Amino acid sequence: MTVNRVWHLANRPTGFPSPGDFDLREEAVPEPGPGQVVVRNEVMSVDPAMRGRMNDVPSYAPPFRLDAPMEGGAVGTVVASASDAVKVGDSVLHGLGWREYSLLDAERVRVVDTAAAPASAYLGVLGMPGLTAYAGLLDVARLRPEETVFVSGAAGAVGSLAGQIARLRGARLVIGSAGSAEKVRYLVDECGFDAAFNYRDGDIRAQLRRLTPDGIDVFFDNVGGEQLEEALFRMNLHGRVAVCGAISQYNTPDRTGIRNLSLLISKRLTLQGFLVMDHWSRREAFTEEMTTWLREDRIKVAETFVDGIDNAVEAFLGMLRGANLGKMIVRLT
Ligand code: NDP
Numbered sequence: 201m202t203v204n205r206v207w208h209l210a211n212r213p214t215g216f217p218s219p220g221d222f223d224l225r226e227e228a229v230p231e232p233g234p235g236q237v238v239v240r241n242e243v244m245s246v247d248p249a250m251r252g253r254m255n256d257v258p259s260y261a262p263p264f265r266l267d268a269p270m271e272g273g274a275v276g277t278v279v280a281s282a283s284d285a286v287k288v289g290d291s292v293l294h295g296l297g298w299r300e301y302s303l304l305d306a307e308r309v310r311v312v313d314t315a316a317a318p319a320s321a322y323l324g325v326l327g328m329p330g331l332t333a334y335a336g337l338l339d340v341a342r343l344r345p346e347e348t349v350f351v352s353g354a355a356g357a358v359g360s361l362a363g364q365i366a367r368l369r370g371a372r373l374v375i376g377s378a379g380s381a382e383k384v385r386y387l388v389d390e391c392g393f394d395a396a397f398n399y400r401d402g403d404i405r406a407q408l409r410r411l412t413p414d415g416i417d418v419f420f421d422n423v424g425g426e427q428l429e430e431a432l433f434r435m436n437l438h439g440r441v442a443v444c445g446a447i448s449q450y451n452t453p454d455r456t457g458i459r460n461l462s463l464l465i466s467k468r469l470t471l472q473g474f475l476v477m478d479h480w481s482r483r484e485a486f487t488e489e490m491t492t493w494l495r496e497d498r499i500k501v502a503e504t505f506v507d508g509i510d511n512a513v514e515a516f517l518g519m520l521r522g523a524n525l526g527k528m529i530v531r532l533t
Contacts, residue, residue, distance in 0.1 A: 202229045205509050206299035209264045213254055216451040216520070221254070222270075222513045230303040232282040237292070237306050241276035244297035244530045245323040246516040251450045260475055272297040273328060275312060275319040276532075286311065293322045300509055300532055317494075324357050324527035325501045326490060328476055332444060333361035333420075334486045335479035338369065340472050341418045341442040345370030348412055350431055352376075352399075353422030353447060355383035355502075357527035360391055362420045362444075364499050367392050371418075375411045377404075377427060379522040386525060390500045399423075404430040415439075423448045425456040432463045443473040451520065502526025 203226050210223040232238050250272055253264045264270050274297030278290045283306035286292065292309035296302040312322045324330065336358075337343050349366040353359040354376025366374045376387045376396040387396040397407040408416075408430055415436040421428050424446025435441070449455045463469065493499040504524040506515035512530045519528040 202301075203227070204229045204299060204301040206269045207509070207512055208267055209254060209270055210267065212256055212266065213251075213451075215453060217251065217254065217517060219513055219517070223267075224510065224513075229301045232280050232303065235283050235306055236281075237278045237283055237286050237304055237309060238280040239274075239276040239292055239294060239302045239304065239309065240279045240533070241274045241297060241300055241302060242531070242533045243275050243320045243323060244512065244532060245273035245328075246512065246519050246528050246530060247272060247328075248445060248447050248450060248520065250516065251520065260477070269296075270298040271295055273323050274298075274302065275314070275322050276302070278309075281306070291319065293327070298512065320503055320505075320527070320529045320531075321501070323529060324503060325361060325494065325499070326487060329357035329527060330361055330490055331479060331483060331486050332358045332476040333365055334490070335476060335482050336442040336444050336474060337362050337365050337418070337420055339479060339482065340474045341420060341440045343369055343371065343418050346372045347417035348373040348375070348414060348436075349418045349420065350375045350377075350408070350412065350416045350434070351393075351420045351422070352427045352431070353445065354378050354387055354393065354396060355380075355525055356422065357524075358444060359420070359422050360387070360502060360526055361499070363387065363393050364391050366418070366420075368493060368498060373412070373414075375408075375416075377407075377423070383522075383525060386502065390502075392500075399427060405433065408434045418442070420444060421446075425449055429456075429458050429460055432458070432460050432469070435463070435467055435469050437467050439467065439469050441469065441471040443471055447520075504528050505531050507531045 211221040286306045291314040294309040349371045351363045355378035377399045384396040387393040395411045419441040422445040425448035502525045
């Protein structure tokens with residue numbers, strides 16, 4: 201018997217999760233039934249949305265069950281197949297990560313070309329975070345050339361791409377916020393942001409006023425809370441906010457209210473929340489454009505790797521704390 205190690209949710213966290221909320225269990229590697237495949241995972245994703253699925257509340261994705269395996273994006277190689285469509289040796293992307301081996305119906309996997317791009321790219325720049333940045337900026341916020349764009353959470357998987365897409369699509373000024381001096385340097389020196397600031401330095405209002413003298417036309421918000429409130433003060437008439445995430449609120453039982461929503465009226469602002477899953481129709485256009493930018497070396501990609509299934513929870517908690525530059529990836533092999 202080959203052993204499969206699988207992360208289960210042991211407790212529903214209140215506030216910031218702790219290692220004791222998770223349990224790594226051993227089971228036998230499954231055998232495929234008719235139409236199924238077994239995938240040996242090589243890389244898996246840890247995402248902020250997984251924190252939401254640890255709460256027992258109705259949402260767009262069902263909560264993780266207690267004492268059951270968690271789920272998430274992963275890429276691996278098919279090691280057993282009882283399907284005509286997917287062969288042993290195929291590299292596939294699927295949604296049953298948090299384990300070394302996954303058993304799936306063949307129609308729940310997508311074959312990917314790991315000769316064209318590394319497996320991790322399908323969890324980041326060419327995957328869900330990349331499409332989130334693309335659709336959020338272009339379809340939700342409807343970026344136009346010569347506009348000023350502010351991206352919060354700018355050094356992460358989605359944010360670092362959103363800022364660079366803004367630049368490539370003709371924004372006049374691109375500003376970002378992030379949680380360390382090193383990240384701020386990365387955004388300006390590597391990713392071509394015009395300026396960035398460390399939100400932990402305080403006085404976000406003053407920092408935004410200094411860096412956006414002509415106001416903000418488009419705000420791509422990954423953070424919510426204080427940064428959203430302060431950005432609203434800087435928004436120009438008819439500005440658009442793509443409400444992508446609110447990570448400052450995910451681990452705090454006491455959520456921060458936005459106290460200046462009346463500015464939506466006087467400035468005729470649009471705040472639009474969105475989910476990437478409503479934008480799958482854009483996948484082809486996104487993949488084509490992003491592949492071209494990558495080939496022409498016009499977009500920088502950062503990935504932070506943590507090795508080993510044993511360290512997957514550490515990677516997840518690290519991502520929530522800001523230990524990642526770009527996409528946080530767990531390497532399993
Ligand atoms: P990231 O790679 O950006 O990782 C999360 C980052 O959040 C950390 O690196 C940390 O960076 C930052 N962070 C943590 N706590 C705080 C805080 N209190 N205030 C400000 N920043 C904080 O994750 P993703 O790129 O995967 O996701 C970014 C956002 O996009 C999340 O809010 C996520 O929920 C959302 N999202 C939404 C989707 C949609 O369909 N709408 C799809 C995918 C993601 P730092 O060091 O800068 O603090």
